[in-house]
Amino acid sequence: MGATVRGVEVVPVRVEVVVSGGLPGMAIVGMPDAAIQEARERVRAALRAAGFSMPGEKIVVNLAPSHLRKTGSGFDLPIALGILAATGQIDPAWARDALYVGELSLDGRVRPVAGTLACAICARRLGLDFVCAADSDPVPLDDVRLLAMTSLAQAAREGGAAAVLPAHGGRAVSVAAVEALDFAEVAGHETAKRAFQIAAAGGHGLLMMGPPGSGKTMLASRMPSIMPPLCPDEMLEAAVVHSVAAEPIDAIIAGERPFRHPHHSATLAGLVGGGSPLRPGEVSLAHHGVLFLDELAEFKSSVLQGIRQPMESGSVMLTRADGNVTFPARFMLVAASNPCPCGYFGDEERECTCTVPQIRGYQNRIGGPLIDRIDLHLDVRRIRPAEILERRRGTSSAQLREGVMAARDFASWRASQMASMEPDGSIEALADGPRRFMIAQAELHAMSGRAITRTLAVARTIADLAESQEIESAHIAEAVNFRVRDGIGGK
Secondary structure: OEEEEEOOEEEEEEEEEEEEOOOOEEEEEOOEOHHHHOHHHHHHHHHHHOOOOOOOOEEEEEEEOOOOOEOOOOOHHHHHHHHHHHOOOOOHHHHOOEEEOOEEOOOOEEEOOOOHHHHHHHHHHHOOEEEEEOOOOOOOOOOOOEEEEOEOHHHHHOOOOOEEOOOOOOOOOOOOOOOOOOHHHOOOOHHHHHHHHHHHHHOOOEEEEOOOOOOHHHHHOOHHHHOOOOOHHHHHHHHHHHHHOOOOOHHHHOOOOOEEOOOOOOOHHHHHOEOOOOEOOHHHHOOOOEEEEOOHHHOOHHHHHOOHHHHHHOEEEEEEOOEEEEEEOOOEEEEEEOOOOOOOOOOOOOOOOOOHHHHHHHHHOOOHHHHHOOOEEEEOOOOOHHHHHOOOOOOOHHHHHHHHHHHHHHHHHHHHHOOOOOOOOOHHHOOHHHHHHHHHHHHHOOOOHHHHHHHHHHHHHHHHHOOOOOOOHHHHHHHHHHHOOOOOOOO
16 A cells, blocks of 8 residues: 655555566556656666566556546555565565555665655554655654565565554654744844734734844744744644655654745745645645744735735645645744835934835735734834843743743633633623723724724733733733834834
8 A cells, every 4th residue: 555645635545566468567557647657667676676576577557546646756665565465575465454655766775755744644544554764754653553664675684574663653853952042132122022922822923014124033033932832733733744845844743833934035836835746835834833924025916915815714725627735824924024115214213215105115015905914013123222232131032931821821721711702802702991992993093804803812812911801901902002003114
């Protein structure tokens, strides 16, 4: 049994091999892609290198179901074992009741392939053993029997017995020791740090706008330091996406949330997914983590508008001629942009050289519908030299993270205490005073329905940070302050 990856799901494929009379050769049928067709030469060389004989007859390999397009080099191993079983060179029973995934080198070694973790989950679902390369990505599953093959020669040497892997399988998890970035290293910007704490506590999107050198990228790069670790379910979902994209998963298995930072030249397929075969984009690789878009206004407008739907639904559906593929994309958006082409509109120390039409055109590149979906809007100003040189440490990541964890714990407790709770952010959940205050603010700033709902969701997070069961007017006032921009760049 083999498997093919479709999106982040794995479809089992039955590998059938028949050796019959006729001109020597190998034919692979069942809608294989170019990588699978090339398996014919790799399998021939690998079998000979491992000490097996290649039959001098007609070999037909069928990949069932035949209507499904198959991709990837992971079919090398099951095809080779199928040929060996069909010719009686190994016990046919060994090729049953297991799902095999692996690419073969010309000397017979078994190499890892993308999507190993997703294939292991498929094997668990089918109740099969899972056989892969010994140095595959770790598989954090305890309820599937993991077996390893280093080479085809192992089948000849040990009569087909594969080595049993430890519970997490594959190579050991190894995360490089990297010095963690800390918010304490950022001089000033206490208001910005508060905004980041609110965003981390409630999973809200955040947009920073300010001149060059004001610290936008420095602040964003420290967001992972205050995020809570991944829970087991989140870890598995995020690791599967990275596995099928052939991205490292060690840090994710260790509990770290993904932090993706694509360049502003990224294409629509690179950001939301696509290509042939289909590959998850940056929004999916940031699943359960942070997507940081620096120089937001420099992205192509069509690319930016492509992330609006994933921000709402938490997933990306790509439609192709052979069907739909869905990638998960529940991410936190952190974005940064200059307010104008020269970057200094609204700066207190340096004069802007842009005209009003240039400023409006630059900011309109982002688009109102996308901005309306971002919960927190933050104006970031340059810190004065004297404050930078004071070397006074501000609020640290540990302090901010403590508040984030406390807020999330309080939100969980609050939900458990209320049997029939209104959804967070609903106007019905407000007392008369906060309700009137919210209505007044919405009318004053001409808020849309989405803006009102998202402002109240931020106010709910602020109330959780204060461990308050009720949303008060002060919480709404702070949420509105972060929603309505009144500094650099205007409203």
